[in-house]
Amino acid sequence: MRKVLFCLFGFTIVAHGIAIGQQAGSTTAKRAGGSHPDLSGVWTYAIDRAPASLKTEVNGSVSVKAIDQSARHGDATSIRGVLQSTPKPSYKPAYQAKVKELSDHESKLDPVFYCGKPGVPRIGPPRKIVQLPTETIFFYEDISGDPYRIIPTDGRKHRDRANPSHYGDSVGKWEGDVFVVDARNFVEDTWIGEDGYLHSPEMRVIERLWKDGSNLVWQATVEDPVVLTAPWMMPPRLIKPSSEPLEESPKCVETDGAKLLNDDHHGQR
Amino acid sequence: MLRQKMLRAMVATVLLTASASAWAHHSPSAIFDMGKRISVTGTLVKVDWINPHIVIAMDAKGDDGKIDHWMFESNPPSWYRSVGLARADFAKAIGQTITVEGVRAKDGTFYGYMQKIKLPDGTSHELVNSAELK
Numbered sequence: 001m002r003k004v005l006f007c008l009f010g011f012t013i014v015a016h017g018i019a020i021g022q023q024a025g026s027t028t029a030k031r032a033g034g035s036h037p038d039l040s041g042v043w044t045y046a047i048d049r050a051p052a053s054l055k056t057e058v059n060g061s062v063s064v065k066a067i068d069q070s071a072r073h074g075d076a077t078s079i080r081g082v083l084q085s086t087p088k089p090s091y092k093p094a095y096q097a098k099v100k101e102l103s104d105h106e107s108k109l110d111p112v113f114y115c116g117k118p119g120v121p122r123i124g125p126p127r128k129i130v131q132l133p134t135e136t137i138f139f140y141e142d143i144s145g146d147p148y149r150i151i152p153t154d155g156r157k158h159r160d161r162a163n164p165s166h167y168g169d170s171v172g173k174w175e176g177d178v179f180v181v182d183a184r185n186f187v188e189d190t191w192i193g194e195d196g197y198l199h200s201p202e203m204r205v206i207e208r209l210w211k212d213g214s215n216l217v218w219q220a221t222v223e224d225p226v227v228l229t230a231p232w233m234m235p236p237r238l239i240k241p242s243s244e245p246l247e248e249s250p251k252c253v254e255t256d257g258a259k260l261l262n263d264d265h266h267g268q269r
Numbered sequence: 270m271l272r273q274k275m276l277r278a279m280v281a282t283v284l285l286t287a288s289a290s291a292w293a294h295h296s297p298s299a300i301f302d303m304g305k306r307i308s309v310t311g312t313l314v315k316v317d318w319i320n321p322h323i324v325i326a327m328d329a330k331g332d333d334g335k336i337d338h339w340m341f342e343s344n345p346p347s348w349y350r351s352v353g354l355a356r357a358d359f360a361k362a363i364g365q366t367i368t369v370e371g372v373r374a375k376d377g378t379f380y381g382y383m384q385k386i387k388l389p390d391g392t393s394h395e396l397v398n399s400a401e402l403k
Contacts, residue, residue, distance in 0.1 A: 050344055050348060053352070054396065055396075057392065065352045068351075107299060115320070143347075250318050255342075256321075261375055262298075
């Protein structure tokens with residue numbers, strides 16, 4: 001049954017990849033080396049941030065500045081080429097209680113809340129992409145540090161002896177105009193989502209990136225046949241170009257944990 | 270001089286932020302008394318531009334005449350950067366008198382979440398709920 005599910009999934013991916021390749025970015029994206037769309041650039045912050053604006057008053061003059069949350073909370077499901085997604089992964093019965101336990105105590109157990117590395121795919125789309133002839137580099141800004149990923153695109157395979165890591169061992173290839181990144185060999189101590197979404201060391205993450213006009217589209221699939229009933233197709237993100245340059249993230253010093261008086265989930269009031 | 274009073278008996282919108290994936294670091298009510306908004310006036314001592322929250326330290330005289338050492342956390346550096354504020358915008362007031370409004374930790378310590386700061390030149394910066402502006 002598992003084989004059938006994954007074969008079906010694989011076929012779906014290939015079919016959609018072809019469809020996207022035929023559709024996406026053909027008219028708007030400049031091309032690196034003439035053969036593929038150029039994804040290089042600085043992209044809007046896609047991490048989740050407070051839905052707050054800043055109200056400033058100077059000499060009686062009031063101004064309000066909001067942050068752009070579209071890369072995280074915009075609805076990108078209607079963008080051409082996206083694959084049908086679900087908001088949550090589907091866990092096998094043997095893991096559901098553990099996921100619930102982690103979620104119920106999220107504020108005390110989520111490594112990310114305590115300056116831990118989010119890993120892939122939780123970190124989301126990159127803030128900056130540098131696309132070169134034989135490799136593409138993703139840069140991120142994150143409170144845990146500012147990770148980068150060097151993704152070979154010269155046809156090489158995954159490294160046999162790579163050590164497990166938070167961001168995995170990645171290789172990239174083009175399927176039409178879609179850049180496909182295959183990452184594996186992850187450490188086990190990251191979550192793939194904030195609601196206790198655990199994974200096994202067998203996890204594999206497929207990220208797809210393509211241009212939609214001047215914007216970037218990112219969508220990831222999590223395959224983990226150990227804990228999931230089926231691959232989790234994550235909701236897509238539509239990311240605008242950004243003029244805000246990357247900046248070194250200040251050190252992370254978490255002090256709130258010791259002050260928590262209850263286990264309230266962050267969504268609770 | 271400490272000027273601490275309840276400004277509003279309402280559930281304040283505390284905007285806790287932190288991680289790569291979740292803007293809410295934890296439930297605000299797990300730490301802060303959301304029903305009381307306080308105002309503290311004192312001397313700005315330090316500005317730590319750190320994740321997951323910036324932290325400012327200030328000394329303010331309490332009702333008993335003693336100096337209370339307050340700490341207020343607020344939104345993360347990346348959020349402040351996106352709205353155009355840098356550490357220097359606060360740090361220029363070190364050694365001077367400022368007023369901070371926010372909510373206080375339930376444990377009674379001199380710790381709070383800063384929602385508004387008024388600088389010596391009269392400029393004020395306030396975190397407001399984006400949804401309420403629409």
